[in-house]
Amino acid sequence: MLVKFFYTLLLLIIVVNTNAQLNLPVTLYAHHNQTVFNTGEQIYSKIYARSIKGLHMQPLNIYVDWYTAEGSLLKHQIYLTKFGGAEANFQVPEDYPFAFLRMRMYTAQSLKQLPEFQFSDQVVFVKQQTSSNTKHLPDSIFASTLNSQSDQSISINKVASSFEAKGKNEWIIKNNGKDFLNLSLSITEEESFELPNYTILQHFKDPSLVKQNFKSDYYDAFVQVNGKLKLADLNPSNASLVFSLFKRGQMPIIDQVPLLADGSFSIDRLIFTDSAQLSLQLDYKGKRNQKFELTYQQLGLFQNAPLYAFNFSDSLPVFHSRFKNTGWMNYQKQDENEVVVYAKTKTALELLEDKYATGLFKGGDAVDFNMMLPNVRSFPTLFHFLQGKVPGLQIFFQSATSTQAMDSAVTAGRKEEESGIFGTPKFSWRSSQDQIKFFLNQVPVSVDALLQLPMADIAYIKVFRPPFLGAGMGAPNGAIAVYTKQGDEADYIPKKSKLTGFMVYGYTSPVSFLSPDYSSEKKKAVIDKRKTLLWVPTIHLNHDNPNQGIIYYNNDRSKRHRIIIEGVKQNGELIRKEWIVE
Template identity: 30%
Template sequence: MRKKSKFIGNSSLIDFRNMKPSIFRLLLVASVLISFSAKAQPFDSLLNKLNTEYPQEKIYLHFDKSSYNPGETIWFKAYIFSGTLPSQISKSFYAELLDAKGNVLQRKINPVVMSSGAAAFDLPDSMDNSILYVRAYTKWMLGFDSSYLFTKAIPINIAKKTVSTKKGVQQQTYYLQFFPEGGDLINGLESRVAFKATDRYGMPIKVKGEIVDAKGSKIASFASVHDGMGYFTMTPDAGSQYKAVWKDPVGANEQTNLPAAKNSGASLLLDQTADAIKFVIHRSGGTDSSYDYMYVVAQLQQQLLYRAKANLAVAPMTSGMIPTKDLPAGIVQVTLFTKTGIPVAERIVFVNHQDYYFITDLNSALKDMGKKKKNVIQIDVPDTIPCNLSVSVTDASLNVPPADGDDITSHLLLTSDIKGFVYNPTYYFSSDEDSIAAHLDLVMMTNGWRRFKWDDLLAGRWPKVALQPEDYITVSGNIIGLTRSQMADKELNEILIFKNGAQSFMNTPLEKDGGFKIPGLIFYDTAKLYYQINNDKNKVLTSKMSVRFDNNIRRNYLNYPLDSFEVARFIKPDSLVMARNKAVADRQIAQNEFDQKNSKTLSTIKITAKKKTKLEEMDELYTTAMFRSMDEITFLTEDDPFAINGTDVLTYLKGKVAGLQITGTGAQATMSWRGGTPDLFMNEMQVQVDAIQTINMSDVAMIKVFRPPFFGATGGGGSGAIAVYTKKGKALTDNVKGLDFISIPGYSPRREFYSPDYLTNLEIADQPDFRTTLYWNPFVLTGKDRRRIYLTFFNNDFTKKFRVVVEGVNADGKVTRIEKVFE
């Protein structure tokens, strides 16, 4: 009988029992309680370096629909995470639309706000592709494994002709893979062996069979319990070979060899309890002295959460518990090392205390399925923590979710962190039943952690990151033609004029070699940058110099091929759903052709709508979606005598906003709101106080003061924000007369979802409405004073069932998803 050994007294773990989950996410390892021997690897320092210098990002896209018709728009919202929190690393993200061969058809470059961003792809009216793909990434993600990039198949509802072939149907191939727990079979040690049965595209199949030795004697039997997966136990003997005999789905006999067992080593067995991961270590005979003492190390999202030193010199078996009570939901990687720091066994476990989400309540405040009728949905969040949501309303009979879907929960917590394809990942978060937890553990046993390899860390092989995170659009350059003495202590004055006519003034110090950098720019389409040397009387220096400009936007498309298995795994929508969509698309195309033929007649129709207020006109002229329809106070300065006679912006605002404290004047003015300093924006570009205070009030068109929190600011805007908009028109041309300029490409032009209002615009009520997406809003923001949101939309001509989907995250990194059908 084997004697159970004890851990010697230098086990290390962090006590999270009294730590709030939000604090844990920020400070997963607050201290280290032991020191390893000089020969042991410093696991904590390796993980600390990995997490500090090479934090990794992952992206999830929420689409308005699951399939699209030709001529429609693919609307989507990107959520970007790093570890268990919304990412603060990247300020730009890229999205590409690809065909089945991997050719890039369209690309969008978008700013990241509140760790998220939104964009759209317009599909042509005529298409041959029945499937497209959307790939999304940040520049920082390109420094790591390309499999981290988000890729999703997008079905296009078109009728494809079936081409007959005389070669007949290609014979299907089936695979059975085996995964010994910990990584290896060890002779003489009992081991669990997980298995996964799939077709050649990775789709699961049912399987059952027997494990036999070389003599044909039965060792164990096995049968899949969920999506082709299951496990059995066996103890391999030295000198024996094993194989599985089984039948594939068509009844053909198959044989698959098991992995060869090692003559000696150590095994790692894991089991979960409600508040801990129990591990058991076995050491086989024939191992050298490096197995006398072994290290157990557990990490979650590159954060060390447990390490212990186990004594196997006296007895060949020991066990222990890794506390998980206060861990956030996610994949825990447990690795067993020899005393010399060599990893010999590894297993991943999903810890799930059902604390990864927050509840969102969704109801219909006004429901009317009549033609073009008004509807209102009501969204409630229970907490005061700021939340960032996206909402889609579609025709439920045309937009049917796929059977193997991936949503914000399953992607961020599961599929983005493990190797291999997971079929129907949303199933594993559908309830807290024990059977689902057991099935999820089968996924853990048949897949591996993919974010890093201990072998690489121990060997000092760190990721080779050539592209640094972007600080939005950064314009850089070099001045040529001036000497160092002429450029000493000089600044470059810039006036940036945007496509919509807004402007921004900047001063940038020159480096000794004439280099300069203008970071943090957010603008769309193109902008003109006018420039000259500061205090350059008669433009003496400016006329002598030339400037080379560049920006940090990635210009080249990715040359990464699509995963051939992902292309083959594509599941077409139900044929009835496709037929319904095609009928709607055909009607829309016919209507478009009719409108084009009768455009002359239609152009003579006078369309009148409800007169917009001055504020609505100013919002439309000056602001983007992030800076409107929030919790703000707006000041229009045109007819305000206090503004006309004001000295500067902050002096004008004194005493006008409850809670906003302003002291001092000019560039020395200070602000305070809720214990912090509000963020400042000029024409929606974040600036310092001196940039705001140098504006002449006669040049100010509008001021918006946003109550805390303001989600458009870096870091969440916990102290609110002040946005100043300068006037457009003649004043702009006066400022830039005689200055050199260069056109600079910016982010992809914005698209805003069109939602008709049939109550205020009666003339369009007679026009056909074939929209299949009735409402799309990528930025629905809630907070302390905005816990209930009402969203209004109008039905089309035919929909009788609405499918409403809400997804999102809060500032603590918890996610939400709710889907309802109203009829």
């Protein structure tokens, strides 16, 4: 009894401590891959979240608003943190006329804090003409080979280094301690590197200074929807509410939602990008597809952002370039090779083949069928559909009574076949009577399994002429391969559905940084003027996994590389290390 009480108390302490950490205010900081960007360029960022307890390990919704220099909203973004960090990006408009952008980061909880703690603002510079009043770094910044700062939490060891055009470089990042580390890494050419206006050591606000007016009503993480059914004489014990989340290109999420006595419900822990349709269906015992009125609210700030902002906390910094405005030093995007591609428009069957068939089931001597056409569902089984559609394949249905009649007829010296409409299907290729083989999603099944398959679930059928080599031990008399729908087909929402649907909004989809691979000589023909040689936004290191290797390739001109690593330990300590290698 005492042991049970101890474990109950321990669990209660853990739950209370977790809830206390969830309600703690957090501060935010963003590390960017570069300090100055061109118009039309992607800004790659890593956002960190920290509380007085350390790195904010619980998932949290982070909102990012991008404003012009005049305070006009350009884009509202939403990201979900993982282990205290989130990858983010923003593309500078091609026609952007100002010398800087404003990046505003906040949480739903921070908006209820005192004004000076509501937002984390940063300025991102956009390439501009430099003036004669330029500032140069002292020569001491250029160390002979490696210049490291004093932080010994991490180290970086060289495996291979090359400053030739498109030369390969390989390093290993090592966690020298036992704490969990969340890091981000940028490697840029030193010849055109501009000093950063922000560093994690100087500009990450201390969370202990944050003051808030009151606690939030809920913890804002994941996509959440609260709703309430308006239905007379609602008895939740006799009803079940099922939700379906439909997102094109993804399998639908289907689950049951608990109903409270007043008809209210909550759907949480949803993760999807952009937008999706959330549909609900209420089923009563003995009475399905009950109609109802619904009120709902999507929690969080997935739609809202001020169109104009003027209350930025920091003063506008002045950008001083290290270099004169020369053509060689100007920041340039990587050139894109002009490629002419001739493409053939694929038929519906070719698209189905690409989507469903793999391995030895792809291609081959087969007859294909698109099973998502409107008339398909009028057939009782797929074998009725195939009757008379495949040259050389004979399909007839034989009932038990007809089998007995056939046996007695053979005994009497007569060969008569009497087939039934819903009997057992029999197959033959021309004169051959060998049994063909059956596959469901390329897994061997019996003919009975396919007979029970609803026609509405079938997307694609391939009938392989004999012999078929994709089956175990071979299929000398051919095979029939049936593929079921994956959920992202164009007609996965049936017309006249009883579902009550509405749109909900999801997370911003971050763009991955593409690092070229010049291991092949054919790939080296491209002109490479990249300023950022490598951007790795997420590096997780701990005691069990202390090392991570990185590989990148030089551009066509650089002889010095600047490596910057920023991050946060689980206990909240900040990390910044910077090297110049040549």
